[in-house]
Amino acid sequence: MTASSRATARTSSEARAVARTQTLLKGENGIGTVRRTTLPGGLRVVTETLPSVRSATFGIWAQVGSRDETPALNGATHYLEHLLFKGTSRRSALDISSAIDAVGGEMNAFTAKEYTCYYARVLDTDLPLAIDVVCDMLTGSLIEAADVDAERGVILEEIAMTEDDPGDCVHDLFAKTMFGDSPLGRPVLGTVDTINDLDRDRIARFYKKHYDPTRLIVAAAGNIDHATVVRQVRKAFEKAGALSRTDVTPLAPRDGSRAVRTAGRVDLLDRKTEQAHVVLGMPGLARTDERRWALGVLNTALGGGMSSRLFQEVREKRGLAYSVYSYTSGFADCGLFGVYAGCRPSQVHDVLKICRDELDRAAEEGLSDEEIGRAIGQLSGSTVLGLEDTGALMNRIGKSELCWGSQMSVDDMLGRISAVTPDDVRAVARDVLGHRPSLSVIGPLKDKQADRLDDVVS
Known part of the structure; x- marks a missing residue:
């Protein structure tokens, strides 16, 4: 064994040594049992087992939302959500969508004020595929400048679509009424001006900062086996080099910053x-x-x-x-x-x-x-x-x-x-x-x- 191979084996052994698994909720005969494993690098994997179904849903949650944006970055979290579907070093945008379509699954994502989630719902037998695709998106996105420019038009159309629906738009207005020009008061989608000003470098820096494993939670539910899901997730993240650190702990739940609210406005x-x-x-x-x-x-x-x-x-x-x-x-x-x-x-x-x-x-x-x-x-x-x-x-x-x-x-x-x-x-x-x-x-x-x-x- 070469020195490099010994070092790799030692790193792999250390990583496995720090993985910790807990049973958080114990169901009857395994049904509804919720388990959590904390992997090296601070990545948490939680699962709920439901053997009576033939489907499984796999998702990755990131502790980042529009609340984490500066005024100039307003809309960056949602912009990034779009870009993670545009391709990795292993898959093109078409490869990502066709892989899930080919097995009759569905894949999507959503951005909120305080978190973002990417998920795929498939037959239980296709869960390994869903894990590989979604993990690849989260860890290996290229965020190409050409994709940033192309997706800009899509997001501007999404903003226009929201503004054409006053029943939807009024809730954004109410957030602004209550929270003013603060992160909670700004729209998740951003504005026409901020979206036009965002470029590839700023979005890429935002991605690198907020998509660290300590800020991510993997969740899976359905006809699944916890240990198998953990093994497949770990393999996908290790392949991307995302679990190389072992001296970190998961990010604690957000405690906020005491947002200022208005009355009588x-x-x-x-x-x-x-x-x-x-x-x-x-x-x-x-x-x-x-x-x-x-x-x-x-x-x-x-x-x-x-x-x-x-x-x-x-x-x-x-x-x-x-x-x-x-x-x-x-x-x-x-x-x-x-x-x-x-x-x-x-x-x-x-x-x-x-x-x-x-x-x-x-x-x-x-x-x-x-x-x-x-x-x-x-x-x-x-x-x-x-x-x-x-x-x-x-x-x-x-x-x-x-x-x-x-x-x-x-x-x-x-x-x-x-x-x-x-x-x-x-x-x-x-x-x-x-x-x-x-x-x-x-x-x-x-x-x-x-x-x-x-x-x-x-």
């Missing part, structure tokens, strides 16, 4: 649309806040379904809107609670008054026991039904590892929901809905209508 974007699109909301809760379970029940009762207060008051009783709902968004250190509605411009003040009245009433009086009981049942059922496929399971374990650094069983989640009391809901309603709201509106409002918007948040 109104933003109006004048557009010649058929409807006015509004979001009325206020600061919510961070995703680690234990009160999030009570807030989930409150949100469901207020605007989470056809029996919710807002749906009944705005749509069923008065016919003022087709779509009306409430929602919550939780980040590392803060959150949002919002109410969305789309209505005729002439009725926007009627809709906003009803929404504001219902929020104030819930803050002052809480909810009835009947409403809370119904919301708990609805939230419990939707939680379980939302985990009926391997893609949803992969999302759950990957996001849990990234955001909380731990796993919670479905039974524990259901227990937390069912343990919510009327007092819990009343308390969180006071704490969240008691804030002075802010308002974002897109639509063709006349001058007198626009002048009256400040009254809604006063």
Whole structure:
């Protein structure tokens, strides 16, 4: 054996020595068992085993989102998401897509404020292929200047498509209303100006900084074997030289930076649309806040379904809107609670008054026991039904590892929901809905209508 071979063997042996495997959740007869292995270089692999299905979903989560961008880099995370599909030293863009298409699988990615995920869903027998392709994309992307220029047009079209959909665009406007010109207030897609200014070198530096194994989490769910997945992932990352360091630890879950939020602010974007699109909301809760379970029940009762207060008051009783709902968004250190509605411009003040009245009433009086009981049942059922496929399971374990650094069983989640009391809901309603709201509106409002918007948040 040569000196080089001995050194390689020693490095490989050291790498295997530091791999650590834990059983995080133990299912019955192996079903639903969640395991984590931490590989050298800080790469974590989490899996959930479900032998009763014939599919598997494999994903890689990166702890990087639009929140990590400077103003000049706004949109870089999403831009990079596109570019990782454009080719590696082993595969062209066509090779990447055709490999998954040829086995009837599906592959995609998404970028959020605080993370990015790349995934492929395939038959269980094709999981090795999915692992090889996705790992190759994440570790071996070329990020060619020609691809950066070509994809620029695609992203600009995506921005234009979003701006043509006011029901989507109003949520970006609301983020800006609440967080201003801060990372959380800027759009995930970036702007036309920032996308036009980004070049290959800046994106490549961003890639090198944020796609280190310590910032990545591999997640797989379905008819899989944990040890086999770990072995295949390790082989793929070692082939790329991405696990050469053994003196590092995984990056801890993000703790945020205490984002500054506004109150009582109104933003109006004048557009010649058929409807006015509004979001009325206020600061919510961070995703680690234990009160999030009570807030989930409150949100469901207020605007989470056809029996919710807002749906009944705005749509069923008065016919003022087709779509009306409430929602919550939780980040590392803060959150949002919002109410969305789309209505005729002439009725926007009627809709906003009803929404504001219902929020104030819930803050002052809480909810009835009947409403809370119904919301708990609805939230419990939707939680379980939302985990009926391997893609949803992969999302759950990957996001849990990234955001909380731990796993919670479905039974524990259901227990937390069912343990919510009327007092819990009343308390969180006071704490969240008691804030002075802010308002974002897109639509063709006349001058007198626009002048009256400040009254809604006063």
